[in-house]
Amino acid sequence: MNRLIQAGLMFANLTRVDTPALVERYNRALHHLTGKRTALTEFAIDISGYSPEVADELGDPQYLNRNGVNRQIILLSTRQKSAPLLNARFSTTRALLRQFIDRNEAQLFALTARDAVAGEMVNGVFDIDSAQKLMDVRRLTIEADTTTGTLRDAEALAARAERFLDEEDAWFDDALIDEMIALARKTGDVTRNPIRLKHTAFHQDNFWTSHLGGVYLFSECDTPALLAREPARLGKPPLPVVDMGDPRDVAAWLHGNGLVQPLVTARGFDAARVLRQKMDFIVVDAAQDGGLDLAGATARDLRALARDNAERLPAEYHQIRRVVAWLEEGGRRPRHSPEDPAYFYLLRAADTPDRDLVNMLLAELAPKDVRQLFICHKELFYALYAGWSDTKKSYVADFLSRDYLADKAGTREALFGHDAPAPAPAPAAAPSRRTGPWSRTNKSPAPDPVPIVGPWGAVIRERR
Structure with missing residues (x-):
């Protein structure tokens, strides 16, 4: 693969991690997620925080993506949003991560200024051994926080501040006030500068996955189906299966x-x-x-x-x-x-x-x-x-x-790319209805079969 790497066709546009501060933040997040650390002083990461150099050092190409589901993420900078996604197991993962960063960019910028953000793309499935489980990964949530729990502390402070304002005797609760002061030292004033990630839930209807030998799931189209290389591996599929062979x-x-x-x-x-x-x-x-x-x-x-x-x-x-x-x-x-x-x-x-x-x-x-x-x-x-x-x-x-x-x-x-579509032709006049002798409309005749044709006019199949 060296030829591709040298030509900029592989591992291009990754985000460099090349300062002691960034390496330490990455190690805190890595240890927080996996219990492991890297001894490297320079490496590069993709949009999810995955590094091919760290994977090679650990001897584990799935160190942030165990079983190929619930991918874990490490964000050191919002600049990662322009990086590619390596070792993709789902075609939608990069787009969803990009949406997450774009929609929470201000909050993530503030959080990564002092610490790494570590998290996971959670869908409730821990492995994929049947087609039925593919239906369960269509909805996922990104759960993330700094390694020091800034978001957790901010939520706790916000809850205590609300309690302080609502409870009549809260002014005299020294323990509550001490807790609020301690949390505020970590988070700042969350009433003026709230720190909360929004838009963390996502939906994916149509996607490709490398699981089960390679499957394309089209759940939202005229005729939903699973297109599979190895249909026998799908178990009892919830949708019709099209054999790619x-x-x-x-x-x-x-x-x-x-x-x-x-x-x-x-x-x-x-x-x-x-x-x-x-x-x-x-x-x-x-x-x-x-x-x-x-x-x-x-x-x-x-x-x-x-x-x-x-x-x-x-x-x-x-x-x-x-x-x-x-x-x-x-x-x-x-x-x-x-x-x-x-x-x-x-x-x-x-x-x-x-x-x-x-x-x-x-x-x-x-x-x-x-x-x-x-x-x-x-x-x-x-x-x-x-x-x-x-x-x-x-x-x-x-x-x-x-x-x-x-x-x-x-x-x-x-x-x-596609040009703008040509103007639609004027609708044809509606066909006349067959009527009986007293102007009653008879039942319309059954429609003729509609041929499904390929680009060269060959009829592939007929449907009614």
Whole structure:
């Protein structure tokens, strides 16, 4: 992974912990949560406070995320909100932590000025061994406080202050007054400057998790379902299960819920250019066992390589090539079914609130598109990268550092952004109703079956 680290594609934008004061605060929080300490004098942490250097020192990559649930957090600064999340087990964790910091930034800024904030993302589940437990992690609460209990003391002082004001004889209660003075020395005047974290409860309806072999939970859509790599591990699922190994079922579910669109029909989108880049990635994947040095290879170099080795290229390359030829030269539009290897390479997420999650799913279904894989599903990217040859590793690291890191926001917008929708057409006139001889409306005829079709016109399934 050193190539990725040096290129800024792994462990980038972490928050440095490099002063004795910060290290000591981190150690107090770490000991408070886990009973452990680090002997390191410099390291870096992600948005949750996890450090790959500390994990390596402790020999425990899950030292803040036991069993992959109820992730513990250490905040030394609100600047951590711009850091990535490492070893993500849920696709929503980073976004929820970012919301927590944003919504409590003033309070957290004041708290971390003097101490570390330690806490936990609590959902009431201690392990995930069935699909039913996934439903229980949709609601979670972030519980946090400083290592010295500033928030706890502030709540205690606020309660005593309220009692002091409400009780008639509180002025003569010396013990109560002494308690208030002692707490105020720690917290300050909580009546003028209240210290309380708000917005600590969160809800996640649709998400990915690495548990149970990798599962996508869509509980809020037209047809709720679990999309799983290993359906047998789900136990008795509370929702219908779509086997990700069955492309026809996956395609039918995606189209039936309106979650995807063909690249070639997306408005304001250069489909031919994007598809050509996907073809280059497929060429590199096919050439990775040839011992070639492809770092810095241009599109022209890869086209020449493809031309000289056309018979060795996989089916998805030739299927995408025919689509590009149709886009650029016209003629008969190619048709593809979900069983075709190129099918999911020809889709992207529709403009819905879950488009990031859908693009993550598509990246997993079309893993040779390394750019989308890196952007949308980093955990899978890193796992697959470890098994690639040096040929592919060098090309991918060079391409991403040169193409993606140069303009991350622009690349994301170009690939996944959506133009404003076209004006809706005027509604068609309502069909006339069949009436009897005395103008009574007869029962409407049964609707015709509605075909669910893929982007190339092939009927996937019919529903009524």
